[in-house]
Each structure stands twice: as structure tokens, then as C-alpha cells.
Amino acid sequence: MNNNGLKSLEHLFISKVRIKTLKYFVMNPGITIHLRGAVREFEEEINAVRRELNRLEETKFIICENKGNRKYFRANVEHVFFNDIASMFHKVYGLGGEIISSSKKIGEVEYAFLTPTFTKGTPVEGPHIDLVVVGDIDLEMIEEMTKKYQSPFGREIHYMVLRSNEFALRKRRKDQMIVDLLSQDNTLLIGNYENLVK
Numbered sequence: 001m002n003n004n005g006l007k008s009l010e011h012l013f014i015s016k017v018r019i020k021t022l023k024y025f026v027m028n029p030g031i032t033i034h035l036r037g038a039v040r041e042f043e044e045e046i047n048a049v050r051r052e053l054n055r056l057e058e059t060k061f062i063i064c065e066n067k068g069n070r071k072y073f074r075a076n077v078e079h080v081f082f083n084d085i086a087s088m089f090h091k092v093y094g095l096g097g098e099i100i101s102s103s104k105k106i107g108e109v110e111y112a113f114l115t116p117t118f119t120k121g122t123p124v125e126g127p128h129i130d131l132v133v134v135g136d137i138d139l140e141m142i143e144e145m146t147k148k149y150q151s152p153f154g155r156e157i158h159y160m161v162l163r164s165n166e167f168a169l170r171k172r173r174k175d176q177m178i179v180d181l182l183s184q185d186n187t188l189l190i191g192n193y194e195n196l197v198k
Helices: 003-012 016-027 035-042 046-058 082-090 094-101 139-148 164-172 176-182 193-197
Strands: 062-067 070-075 107-114 131-137 159-162 187-190
Touching (some): 016 035, 082 094, 094 187, 159 164
Parallel strands (some): 131 159
Antiparallel strands (some): 107 187
């Protein structure tokens, strides 16, 4: 977890229940949950959880579906602010938060970003990449980190590690895989966005 980022989130979102609610939906974009399940997951009082779910449903950040006599909630990944809010939480928690907080141990990281395949559960045709790291990187550490987050994520996390000169060369040559990766709505963890895409 990125502790500096956590302090920022706590100041931006005063309610701890709201932070837990937003965190759950952005870190689990394809999962549905009902009220009682959310109470257990967040370990918070039922009325506080119900209030946050209702507020997020009103803003259409989450979508509600009725199944039998239960209401199930899931993230609305098409919401106008979903990418922005998800980006904040991925920089604090999970794989993204750990990459930021451990960047010095990983090596000399020029860029690191998560793709929508990871952040939104967006399916892609052919092989997909969840994480791209560019620089002089300790491959064993990246392997350990991705394995650590595979179980909660529910599938293998696919990553690509490139040296800076190889990445620059492939960008110059307009390598189709790199062009496709950079044209997505990625969550940049480390690096300058303008330099990444130019």
C-alpha cells in the first residue's frame, strides 16, 4: 500500500466508509455485491454502508440490479469519473500501490502503468497485458508482486517489462503492440504522461 497516497485519500474523502466502498468497486469492477455482503466486506455498520451505496447509486457510479428480493451493486465502468477515481485508488492499494511504494526496490523505473484490462476488467482480443513497466527492472520482484495479487484478482496477471531503449525504439518504429497499449485509457503509476505517449 502507498501510505502517502492513503493520507491523501483520507483527506479527500472524509468518510472512511466511503473510502472502503469506492475502493471495493474500483478494485473489483466486474463483481456484484449485495448490502449484507458489503457490510461483511467493509466491516462497517449497516446503515452507514446502505447510505454510501445509495449515494453512489444516485450518482450512477454504481449500478443496482434486483435479483429476487435482493439488490446487487456493481461498478459502472462507463461512468464519466470512473477512470479518474479508479486511478487514485490503484495508486494507493493493490498492485499499483505496491509498485509505487516499492519503486526503488524494483529498479530504475521510467514508466509503469496499468491497462484497462486490469483496472476495468475490459476484455481484449488476443493476448492481453495488465501491467507495463519500462526501465532497468528486477524481474523477480515484478513476478513476486504480480503473483501476490493474482488470487484476489481471480486470474493470472500478464505483464510486460521493457528496457528504456527498447521501449523508445519500438515507439519510434510504431510497433503495433506498443501503439495499441499507449492508445488505451491507462493508469500511469510512474512517469510523465506526455513523455510516455509522444
